[in-house]
Amino acid sequence: MNKLHWRIFGFIVWLAALPVFAQSATPQLPANLHWQTNDADPIFADPAAKRGGRFRTFMSSFPPTLRLVGPDANSGFVTYLRENNLSLVNMHPNTLNPIPELATHWAFDPDGKTVYFKLDPDARWSDGVPITADDYLFTLEFMRSKYIVAPWYNNYYTEIITDVVKYDDHTIAVRESSAKPPNELLFDVAISPTPRHFHKLDDNWVENYNWRVEPNTGPYQIGDIRKGKYVEFKRKADWWGNDRKYFKYRFNPDYIRIKVIRDLNIAYNYFSKGELDSFPLVMPRLWYQKAQGTPYERGYIGKIKFYNDVPQPVLGMFLNEDDPILADRNLRYGLAYAMNFDKVLKTVLRGDYERKQTQNEGYGDYTNRDIRARPFDLQKADEYLRKAGWTERGPDGIRVKNGQRLSLRVSYTSDDHTARLVVLKEEARKAGIELTLQLLDATAGYKQVMEKKHQIAWMSWQGGGIAPTYWEFYHSVNAHKPQTNNITNTDNKAMDDKIIAYRDATDKESRVRLAHELEQMVYEDGAYIPSYKIPYTREGFWRWLRLPPQHATRMSDVVFDPMGSTGGLLWIDEEEKSRVQKARITGESFAPINIVDERWRVKP
Amino acid sequence: MRLFRLNPVTRRRWSRFRNLRRGYWSALLLGTLIALSLVAELLINNRALIVHYQGHWYFPTYADVIPGTAFGLDYAYETDYKALRQQFAARNDGNWVLMPPIPYSPFETDLRADQFPPLPPSLADRHLLGTDTTGRDVLARLTYGFRTAIGFSLLLLVFEYCVGVGIGCLMGFWGGGFDLGFQRIIEVWSNIPTLYVIMIVASIVPPSFWTLLLIMVAFSWTGMTWYMRTATYKEKARDYVMAARAIGAGGGRIVLRHILPNTVSTIVTFIPFSIAAGITALSALDYLGFGLPPPTPSWGELLKQGTDNLESLWIVSSVVVAMTLVLTLVTFIGEAIREAFDPKVHIHYE
Numbered sequence: 001m002n003k004l005h006w007r008i009f010g011f012i013v014w015l016a017a018l019p020v021f022a023q024s025a026t027p028q029l030p031a032n033l034h035w036q037t038n039d040a041d042p043i044f045a046d047p048a049a050k051r052g053g054r055f056r057t058f059m060s061s062f063p064p065t066l067r068l069v070g071p072d073a074n075s076g077f078v079t080y081l082r083e084n085n086l087s088l089v090n091m092h093p094n095t096l097n098p099i100p101e102l103a104t105h106w107a108f109d110p111d112g113k114t115v116y117f118k119l120d121p122d123a124r125w126s127d128g129v130p131i132t133a134d135d136y137l138f139t140l141e142f143m144r145s146k147y148i149v150a151p152w153y154n155n156y157y158t159e160i161i162t163d164v165v166k167y168d169d170h171t172i173a174v175r176e177s178s179a180k181p182p183n184e185l186l187f188d189v190a191i192s193p194t195p196r197h198f199h200k201l202d203d204n205w206v207e208n209y210n211w212r213v214e215p216n217t218g219p220y221q222i223g224d225i226r227k228g229k230y231v232e233f234k235r236k237a238d239w240w241g242n243d244r245k246y247f248k249y250r251f252n253p254d255y256i257r258i259k260v261i262r263d264l265n266i267a268y269n270y271f272s273k274g275e276l277d278s279f280p281l282v283m284p285r286l287w288y289q290k291a292q293g294t295p296y297e298r299g300y301i302g303k304i305k306f307y308n309d310v311p312q313p314v315l316g317m318f319l320n321e322d323d324p325i326l327a328d329r330n331l332r333y334g335l336a337y338a339m340n341f342d343k344v345l346k347t348v349l350r351g352d353y354e355r356k357q358t359q360n361e362g363y364g365d366y367t368n369r370d371i372r373a374r375p376f377d378l379q380k381a382d383e384y385l386r387k388a389g390w391t392e393r394g395p396d397g398i399r400v401k402n403g404q405r406l407s408l409r410v411s412y413t414s415d416d417h418t419a420r421l422v423v424l425k426e427e428a429r430k431a432g433i434e435l436t437l438q439l440l441d442a443t444a445g446y447k448q449v450m451e452k453k454h455q456i457a458w459m460s461w462q463g464g465g466i467a468p469t470y471w472e473f474y475h476s477v478n479a480h481k482p483q484t485n486n487i488t489n490t491d492n493k494a495m496d497d498k499i500i501a502y503r504d505a506t507d508k509e510s511r512v513r514l515a516h517e518l519e520q521m522v523y524e525d526g527a528y529i530p531s532y533k534i535p536y537t538r539e540g541f542w543r544w545l546r547l548p549p550q551h552a553t554r555m556s557d558v559v560f561d562p563m564g565s566t567g568g569l570l571w572i573d574e575e576e577k578s579r580v581q582k583a584r585i586t587g588e589s590f591a592p593i594n595i596v597d598e599r600w601r602v603k604p
Numbered sequence: 605m606r607l608f609r610l611n612p613v614t615r616r617r618w619s620r621f622r623n624l625r626r627g628y629w630s631a632l633l634l635g636t637l638i639a640l641s642l643v644a645e646l647l648i649n650n651r652a653l654i655v656h657y658q659g660h661w662y663f664p665t666y667a668d669v670i671p672g673t674a675f676g677l678d679y680a681y682e683t684d685y686k687a688l689r690q691q692f693a694a695r696n697d698g699n700w701v702l703m704p705p706i707p708y709s710p711f712e713t714d715l716r717a718d719q720f721p722p723l724p725p726s727l728a729d730r731h732l733l734g735t736d737t738t739g740r741d742v743l744a745r746l747t748y749g750f751r752t753a754i755g756f757s758l759l760l761l762v763f764e765y766c767v768g769v770g771i772g773c774l775m776g777f778w779g780g781g782f783d784l785g786f787q788r789i790i791e792v793w794s795n796i797p798t799l800y801v802i803m804i805v806a807s808i809v810p811p812s813f814w815t816l817l818l819i820m821v822a823f824s825w826t827g828m829t830w831y832m833r834t835a836t837y838k839e840k841a842r843d844y845v846m847a848a849r850a851i852g853a854g855g856g857r858i859v860l861r862h863i864l865p866n867t868v869s870t871i872v873t874f875i876p877f878s879i880a881a882g883i884t885a886l887s888a889l890d891y892l893g894f895g896l897p898p899p900t901p902s903w904g905e906l907l908k909q910g911t912d913n914l915e916s917l918w919i920v921s922s923v924v925v926a927m928t929l930v931l932t933l934v935t936f937i938g939e940a941i942r943e944a945f946d947p948k949v950h951i952h953y954e
Contacts, residue, residue, distance in 0.1 A: 289916070395683060
């Protein structure tokens, strides 16, 4: 969960600078609150879905703990736990409107920082205990506790979430430190409850709770664990949310078994033998080379390519402006024009990915669609490199200035990306730039970037939220010092002012305008070279898996996701399963399945 | 130096080695392969061997980069000789380009718009063993990777033996506290798992050829010390050492001129196996991604690609065959040397 680390780190940094707001708890509910809810949006599950069966998937390592927070908790597996740890409200994955989850109604305070919630009185913990306002108060106490050894949460629940107020057992208010537009504020303060009756906070909490299954609020709970082998979730028979509008017809399999398979190729073999039900095939290598042959031709395994519309991860090259060579803006431009992403996309990536145009994409109105990434253009590259003073070429064809070669180090952490960088390296030689590739292990790479010792960092930041963020990436407060997310060391007064204006703006219109202007400044700064984006997910699945007619949702990262706010749509057709199993022996064929769903595709 | 002068014993060993046909031919074959890999630029390269352009002769192989403008092309980066050759051939105005038999460099990505790497072996494209997942020629990667591997293991061998033989010899010669102390140090040192240390170091500082070599030497010199220590102890007790001492030879002279030459059979028999170990170790590290930084051509990296892409069988089969061949040759040579140097062979004096 490398990406998650980056993201969380970003938050820590961001939080550190926020002023602490004084708490003011008033147990009197303000009059004239305008309570809102949402039962008007269409459901996104299929009423034809059938319950039952076992969905089998895999993870690459066994989780180091079953805690949601604390040391080692941020592994890949924690996603499954979080998906069953519901929030007050969530986002409708197609309309992007808020929908009720643990709260039935919400209301905004005129101060722009506080949201009131009416809790669902039927909501129960998995051990049958009702969920009340006290569990939300406990979240604050729990997350601020030093015993959980989770500095990020300590910080977030102190400096962002400043207060939770209980009015009665089923009415609370959650307050944030600064005012925000309502749509952003609501999802920020939609916290999750923590079971007060389960936790005993003391010095041994981390060890004592390492392997204990915490009561949760979602449709599944861990039913069976074999250490090092698998974790199996079991559907709650009488889950309180069964008949809620947006939960109905979802979360259909009775069991979700997540098997540990450490190697992706071996995992694929499991899938092709029918031991796993679905498999991610986003990588061109898998989609074109592995996912071929008899089971696909005979229609036992289907393929789906589903375009989604979610905030894109910020992938690309981050240039360190504190580096003596890269400090020159003209050189940064020249470098950008020397990067042949087009060739990478057309060859190694088989034309499957798309060029990313700017840092923040997939944020709806906030996205500045006018910016185009600098294309591969040797003439422009030459022009800018000359402006930067790199006019001569050495005997090996690499530019030299005052005896120094134009050699730049690219640090990256995934071996899968070597092929892409090798092409860039070879093409950059044409412009007289040498790139040396430095493949680091994830931790070492993270450390190098956080200490700002890189020249060019090839990496990604996970996107998320409703609006892009700039403060942690580009404000000068975070430049020239370690452990901040301003890894380009951008230090620009005009940008600083705009970033602060953007953060302080509370109405959407001016925030959108400022976001567009900031995006333009990012482009002009030239310290970020966008690489590519993947506006879809691709998966393989056995014929017996069924989906609603619309397959997935606008926000779906994964089509065959058994749980989560966009998942739980699939079901297992047991009759079809036995038919397919029989056909595999007899060799009988079905119609091949090749689905391409473009309903949410964003036209470039 | 006496070590290298062919004395009767050495000559006898050499002739015995020559008579062990399997080992001898293996040595010849391996020698040829190494020699060819040293001039690989002439055989497998994307730079032309000779360009004849407007009455001028160019030999780009070992020269500086010649920009395209030198041949009337419109770009300032390195000339694409394959394209140039076709142009010259098409125009037919007396200019010509002679390319090496395999016109690809190990770094060059041969990417086509309609085909996706890895490409299968093809005689027409001159990709005799196909290309890897980035579109680089497998044969070129294999050849240059062989050069890296053999160079690495030979250098490793030299450094390792310098340290190992030196310390082992002194342990045996001086004995006493020095011997005892070093024995303990070596016992502790050799229990550190080398591969893990390299992985840890590699995760902090990405290794270059020389740092990797240094780390490997630092942890692999211990193996030789035990044999040398024993051999020295044995030789030290011999009469000729006593005689040398009696005529006033100093410690250094005794070790270098008397003891070392007499332990050479111990050293020589280990050499082929050390080479094999060096190649395997480097390949293992590259396979795991802790070896030489990309895009250095390496067998381990090819093997990794091959096992990840088993449906592109040409990658994995090429590297497995190559590795098996080289390791078998080295082992055959090793066996033959061991036999040729075996002191237990009966000699008849007439």
